[in-house]
Amino acid sequence: MPAHIWALTVKEFLALLRDKVSRMALIVPPILQLVVFGYAASFDLNHVPYAIYNEDSGAASRDFLARFAGAEVFQPVAEVNSDAQAARLLESRDVLLVLHLGPHFTRDLLLHRSASVQAIIDGRNSNTASIALNYVSAIVQGFNEQWAADHGWGRPPAMLKIRAWYNPNLLSRWFIVPGIVGLLTLVVAMVVTSLSVAREREAGTFDQLLVTPYRPFEILIGKALPGLIVGLLEGTGIVLIAVLWFHVPLLGSLAALYLGLIFFLMSAVGVGLMISAAAATQQQGLLGAFLFLVPAVILSGFATPIANMPPAVQTLTYLNPMRYFLVILRGVFLEGDGVSLLWSQYLPLAAIGLLTMAAAAWLFRHRLY
């Protein structure tokens, strides 16, 4: 690389690392997000407090409830003996679930009749409610199989056995943690780039830069490289933590992963520089980055599937670089994808990167005053 462009890159690094605030912005958000997303952001339930409303005194009901007591996910909180009590516990969020066994539970079972169990679930967070219900169903199904086998129950119908590819135990963390690699590299790339031009514009040094013999694309390279390098380093760090600390399997090829990372960083850095070049002040740059980040994360499939979105919104997501990178990440981590399967994701990323960088370089000199 020519010395004068390298000098620009070095200057960007120095400006980034010698300033307390930007050093903080590089270190604190990644750590915070890693902890928060790695541990807190999970759809898996591991703590479902429940109340038992058991009107039956027979052995079958005890057997049935023992299955819940044995499940780690479920924590008994109270035993109640009226609907009103149950409702109160549920209302006040002391329990998520009330299991109601009627007075004839054991008798019905021993008479080879279907015994009904009522599960009342707090639906204020409907997703949590559906997951809890799935857990309850699984335990009931287990009980049914056992009971049918032990008590000569005639012709119980076959049970579905469902296999999940790539994530056999359906761990949310396997889904979320590779996503964090994308989220963090996006945030870091935005932090490094989205203020880099606006900061210089405010300080007046950008004019100083424009009167030097640098060409716009040289300034672009000098400004883009720190984002790429920092993004690559932090991305690598998170990949390591994902594999070594969170034990997420990394099945695919590293080449496919890094190719994706580089293309993704190109587009993220391009968007960041474009916002920065368009902003007159750092505040505008910050607001702009924020206004890009929030929809970019939410509409990427990071936490909720794109397929659930309305068609118009789904179309919009094709502009979002995060969307493609998340497919690459999950493909490489969990599905073992190689480079050849992922071209349909690399190409849009490269296109977004080139377009936004060209726009940024043009804006360096032509921003409306």
Place this chain on the structure above:
Amino acid sequence: MTQPILVFEGVTKRFSGAAGPALEALDLTLEPGGIVGLFGPDGAGKTTLLRLAAGLLRPDAGKVVALGHDTRREAAAVQGAIGYMPQHFGLYEDLTVQENLDLYADLQSLPRAERPQRYAELLRLTALGPFGARLAGQLSGGMKQKLGLACTLVRPPRLLLLDEPTVGVDPVSRRELWAIIERLVQEGGTTVLVSTAYLDEAQHCREVVLLREGKLIGQHQSAVFTAPLAGRVYMVPAGEGERRALQRSLESASDVLDALIQPEGVRLVLKEGGAPPAGAQPAAPRFEDAFVALLKPAGTGALPAAAVRRADDPPSDGEVIRVQNLGRRFGSFEAVKGVSFAVRRGEVFGLLGANGAGKTTTFRMLCGLLPPSSGSLSVAGVDLRSAPAQARGHIGYVSQKFSLYGNLSVEQNLGFFSSAYGLAGARRRERMAWALAEFELTPYRRVNAADLPLGYKQRLALASALMHEPDILFLDEPTSGVDPLARREFWQRINTLAAAGVTVLITTHFMEEAEYCDRLVLMSLGEVLAAGTPAQIRARAAREDRLHPSMEDAFVELIEQHEAGLRSAA
């Protein structure tokens, strides 16, 4: 005997992170009445002193008593009776003139019944009446300052504290501001303590307080300061073309303390017991002479001769910069209206005018930072906006705010700019060593640019622009906010560069700096009012009762003529 209006007793104030105290064991007593001027170089502690007096800071040691109240215990009582206008007066720019006045009337609890009369008075005083509905952000610099003053005066204060109220204000507005302050003193019996960087403003002051590095140097009438200089101030007459060379040679003379270019020649302040050169005529000492004599560090004489090498001098006398009918609009606002001028090789060419005159816009168009809306321009034969990048390697540029990378050290800044201009290897090392030595930056080499004193920031900015030895130097308000001593030193350097054949284009709003230029244009509201040598422009304002007008007189005169012309045309 009347009670003093402001007393400082052994006041010391430190700020964390600063090397020395901002004020140290300061004793000061102000008697009521009149205007007291607060002078001193950058970092003397002027602003700290005013903030302490307003009760916004607490002294670390000693005590401050304003209007009989200790500011430490009775800050509220002090703030109820004083008026304080900070350096960058916080007008709410998205509020109108009237809304700003209303706000301060509310804050000062001015009874509603008294408001109409007081508003009328203030608007008459400041001539802001016609602009009541305009947003404060859309006022010119001078009008903003007047509005700020009006806001502090909503309820007439007994003690008025003003922090550099005239900085960055054009000469017309500056005169108006002083007129307002003087009337206030006469009519209302207010005592005014005002800090300023304009040394000629000492003439308005009953008493002058001179500070340096947080210590009191003296508190006297300005005549007392100038008295010791009697017989040491001379004028060496010289024509326009020879003043710069003369100043350079006089400056290096061992007897000379200070040499300053003036309309009539070079003004000299001799060292004690020094002998005047032949042909020098005695002159009356001014406060500025005393300021320099008291504060100029000993042993700083002339700077070394030109260190800029001219490689291959192309044929001289060519026009290096040509501007024809240049115009620029921002929306409906016309910032520059049909400006034309030309700069010859090796000239020091000035763009003079107040804030908002269009100097900086013209400047940015010349440097290729802003496309013109109309007209044409060329720098060294090309338009820098469309020219190949290499063409920019011939110019050096110092922007308005000394744009440096604040969190890079002095060395890193120099290193970056030398690489940016393609210097490498031994050449780069040589130039870096030159810059550190020439601009006396060696002790600061590892200090971050943001932490440099203002005068050193200016030096570093200039050094960065000279790393690649440009043929043409663009300087945008390079002396703004810098104290008189640093400004002198700066002009010495420009002189040296010009002597070495560098073409210099410079903007400034200090009228007296016009005398350093070979030729200049005076701008106002985007138009050129006059062009020519300093003498030619001054001559435009000569009248029978004023045979030798100053550049400032000329500026005021020309603006008035221009406005009269606009009125008669309308």
Place this chain on the structure above:
Amino acid sequence: MNTRLVGLMRKELLQIVRDPSAIAIAFVLPVVLLLIFGYGVSLDAKHVLVGVVVDAPTPQTQSFVAGMRRSEYFSVQTFSDIHRAREALRERRINGIVWLRGDFSRLALTAGDAPVGVVVNGVDANDARILEGYVQGVWAQWLEREAQLRGGRLTLPVDLQSRIWYNPAVRSRDYLVPGLIAVIMTLIGALLTALVVAREWERGTYEALMATPVSMREILLGKVLPYFVLGMGGMALSVAMALWLFHVPLRGSALVLFGSAALFLLAALGMGLLISTAAKSQFVAGLIAIIVTFLPAFILSGFIFDIRSMPEPIQIITHIIAARYFVAILQTVFLAGNVWSVILPNGAALLAMALFFLGIVARLSRKRLD
């Protein structure tokens, strides 16, 4: 009320009206966020692409596939053989496979392994689990119907009857939209306030203000009251959108809703003012506000992710996040009604936080520059 305070508040309101970024944060951002979340974010999978492979078509397989087609949860695509379907799954063209094997009709109603092979893409665990539930549902329905056709009843030992209270239709929008109100109020209360106070420092207007007889209490009140009004305006806008655009039911009283919003807003304003006493530039203030108020309100408030399932240390941290209490009240008042056992303790926590933050701000704010 004294004239100084009135003057300050009038100034603030004029500035809000004239400052596009205040309007953007207070009114445009809420609308954008509500639209993105209301329409864009949904955990309810519908029309999931599922490949169906039928080895030997019979009336039984037909009725099963028809059952799948009837469900709004599936978008069925048929494959001629299992290899093609697996390939499609691998290439992410479908999310799951339902394979009805050759002996389906014979084995369907007998015990033991089912003649149906189901494979889902488990990468998105949550999505996969929901898909599993849907397939199970269709299977159970089909079994029951078949049993009825044969004149019998399907008898399982335990028949699980589930009732999901407060949101029987299990619409995720109904809890996301109320929770989002807490995020929006955080933005207006903390981020906007921190920015405007930092702006006064940057522009030097604070210095001029402080040298007037106005007291610190008046300066603070002059900030809190206008932004309180603005925040309540943003709240009203969000509630209106929730009720009439997204049709979220409001089962509790509006009075409780706005009362708790007022408490939360005071706590957020307190945080915003606290941030601005520490950070005197808009850039730093904005950064801190996003990191310490916005992100936690998003992730750690229980708005999307269940707090009870977080690790112990993180659960402890959530207790110092005001949004947590507000989200609890919002989801309850919207979906469950005036449940005082939820409202009172959480309201008390909000009150305590509001008093704490405003108290600290009042203590730390001095009418001095040092």
